[in-house]
Amino acid sequence: MRDFILKRVAALILPFVCVYGFYVIFHGHISPGGSFAGGIIVGLSFIAFSTIYGIEKGRAKLSEDVLTWTESFGTLWYGIMGMVGIFKGVPFLANKLAGIDLGLPGELFSSGLISYIGLGVGIRVASTMITIFFTLMEDEE
Amino acid sequence: MIRKIMILLAVLVAAYGVLIAVAELPPYGMSDNPVHNQVSERYINDALEDTGALNMVTSIVLDYRAYDTMFETIVLFTAALAVVITLKSDKRKERSGK
Numbered sequence: 001m002r003d004f005i006l007k008r009v010a011a012l013i014l015p016f017v018c019v020y021g022f023y024v025i026f027h028g029h030i031s032p033g034g035s036f037a038g039g040i041i042v043g044l045s046f047i048a049f050s051t052i053y054g055i056e057k058g059r060a061k062l063s064e065d066v067l068t069w070t071e072s073f074g075t076l077w078y079g080i081m082g083m084v085g086i087f088k089g090v091p092f093l094a095n096k097l098a099g100i101d102l103g104l105p106g107e108l109f110s111s112g113l114i115s116y117i118g119l120g121v122g123i124r125v126a127s128t129m130i131t132i133f134f135t136l137m138e139d140e141e
Numbered sequence: 142m143i144r145k146i147m148i149l150l151a152v153l154v155a156a157y158g159v160l161i162a163v164a165e166l167p168p169y170g171m172s173d174n175p176v177h178n179q180v181s182e183r184y185i186n187d188a189l190e191d192t193g194a195l196n197m198v199t200s201i202v203l204d205y206r207a208y209d210t211m212f213e214t215i216v217l218f219t220a221a222l223a224v225v226i227t228l229k230s231d232k233r234k235e236r237s238g239k
Contacts, residue, residue, distance in 0.1 A: 028196065028203075029194035029195065029199045029200070030194070030196060031195075031196065033196075034196070034198065035199075035203070071218070071221060074218075075211075075214050075215055075218050078211050082207070082211070092208075095191075095204050096192065096193075102193030105189055105193050105194070106195055110193050110194070111193035111194040111204075112192070112193060113204075114192060114193075114199060114200065114203045117210075118199065121210065124214050124217065125214075125217060128217045128221045131221045131224075131225065132224045135224050135225050135228050135229055136224070138228065
């Protein structure tokens with residue numbers, strides 16, 4: 001698409017959409033939303049960018065190496081967070097049982113492992129959506 | 142013809158059974174339904190102390206049911222893997238062939 005107005009509006013809005021997606025991911029344990037919804041919003045900002053500005057510019061923003069790494073290590077990050085419980089001698093993926101300080105409810109980095117796991121899941125969902133989109137768009141070139 | 146009549150009878154018997162079962166269900170939304178057992182009570186009363194998360198949905202998804210969410214992310218991984226395998230390898234073969 002080569003529409004001037006669309007490009008200007010997208011340039012104004014899409015950075016805030018991306019930042020809002022990260023806001024939803026980080027505040028998943030405090031406010032409505034969560035890592036899945038926030039990851040979709042982050043992925044949507046990149047998908048809209050590459051739809052409006054062309055797939056080449058979208059790929060320049062987010063290279064294939066970055067996508068491969070986030071794609072592969074998002075799930076592994078979840079596993080590593082789960083292993084914290086095993087190293088402390090309690091079941092896999094234990095949070096309060098593992099003796100982690102839960103913090104004050106309502107603060108950004110409260111609730112122990114939940115915020116870290118949520119960050120991993122959010123990045124994972126975003127990279128999955130962007131990877132599928134880029135792979136599907138390749139045939140239209 | 143006889144086969145069709147038998148199939149119709151079988152379907153009717155099955156539908157009758159399903160309707161009997163549905164009629165036995167407790168009314169929707171009553172407080173003494175068997176759905177409202179100690180599991181949901183535990184979540185509602187103790188979620189804040191157990192996990193420290195104000196959002197109860199997140200505390201269930203990422204703490205009580207963390208195994209489930211872990212394999213949900215693996216499902217996402219498998220979906221992306223399937224899309225990349227089916228669509229990308231052909232493209233590269235064509236490019237190298239040309």
